[in-house]
Amino acid sequence: MEISPITPTVGAEIAGANLAELGPSDVAMIKEAFFTHHVLVFRNQTLTRDQHKDFGRLFGELHIHPSKRNGMNQEDPELFMVNTKPDAKLTNGEAWHSDVSCEEIPPMASILYVTQCPENGGGDTMFANMHAAFAELSTDMQQMLIGKTAYHDGEIDLRNYGLRLRDGQTYPKASHPLIPVQPQNGKPYLFANRSFTSHIEGIPRWESDMLLQGLYQRTATNPRIQCRVKWTPNTVVMWDNRSVQHHAILDYAGFARYGERVSVLDSERPSAFCPN
Numbered sequence: 001m002e003i004s005p006i007t008p009t010v011g012a013e014i015a016g017a018n019l020a021e022l023g024p025s026d027v028a029m030i031k032e033a034f035f036t037h038h039v040l041v042f043r044n045q046t047l048t049r050d051q052h053k054d055f056g057r058l059f060g061e062l063h064i065h066p067s068k069r070n071g072m073n074q075e076d077p078e079l080f081m082v083n084t085k086p087d088a089k090l091t092n093g094e095a096w097h098s099d100v101s102c103e104e105i106p107p108m109a110s111i112l113y114v115t116q117c118p119e120n121g122g123g124d125t126m127f128a129n130m131h132a133a134f135a136e137l138s139t140d141m142q143q144m145l146i147g148k149t150a151y152h153d154g155e156i157d158l159r160n161y162g163l164r165l166r167d168g169q170t171y172p173k174a175s176h177p178l179i180p181v182q183p184q185n186g187k188p189y190l191f192a193n194r195s196f197t198s199h200i201e202g203i204p205r206w207e208s209d210m211l212l213q214g215l216y217q218r219t220a221t222n223p224r225i226q227c228r229v230k231w232t233p234n235t236v237v238m239w240d241n242r243s244v245q246h247h248a249i250l251d252y253a254g255f256a257r258y259g260e261r262v263s264v265l266d267s268e269r270p271s272a273f274c275p276n
Contacts (some may be wrong), residue, residue: 097195118252
């Protein structure tokens with residue numbers, strides 16, 4: 001396999017890997033690259049749904065999306081379909097976010113397999129390294145954020161898509177450290193996103209809004225911490241859902257895009273970063 005970084009900060013393309021037939025040394029190399037580059041791109045893949053799931057299971061137990069657990073969605077519980085029609089006004093993930101960060105134990109990785117790309121060449125996905133986002137903050141700001149928790153509410157994301165829970169349905173809500181530590185590399189990262197995070201706990205709401213809006217804006221407008229992936233048919237992209245945020249771009253009105261996502265459950269809740 002050949003690993004080619006996309007940017008110095010985040011992302012790498014891996015050539016020469018057949019995700020349907022990986023040996024132990026291949027898996028070890030992919031895991032090392034994953035924790036180094038945070039976003040991995042594999043092109044020209046041909047996977048059945050079971051092979052897609054088997055690749056995800058190399059990293060842990062598969063996550064079941066909350067919409068499948070509460071009956072809002074009756075599709076395969078281990079797959080999340082990204083099916084954007086030509087007349088769609090919205091698409092999944094069209095904002096900077098981490099997937100379902102409102103879970104008590106959010107997914108540690110997402111693996112999206114796109115088989116149909118828009119014919120106009122659109123539909124890129126942007127990724128931001130949240131280790132780098134935290135590292136770029138001043139020491140004073142870092143010290144202010146370390147030790148604080150943020151409240152993540154899944155209904156915020158539902159409302160963004162015009163959805164409301166019905167009687168008897170629930171959606172996850174959870175408090176997580178604002179600055180957790182990534183267990184594989186021991187580094188802190190910023191864990192708050194516009195799609196799910198309601199507020200920073202323990203401070204006045206106006207202070208929370210001010211801090212969060214500033215952090216969101218900085219993430220969205222800072223190309224130094226970002227990479228952009230252009231999809232081609234039969235491409236798999238895997239990203240660290242803890243230390244990376246992503247943004248799907250809907251710039252293909254009149255065209256369709258289709259993919260299926262497997263997510264990998266983390267082994268434990270996010271843990272707060274404690275500087276030495």
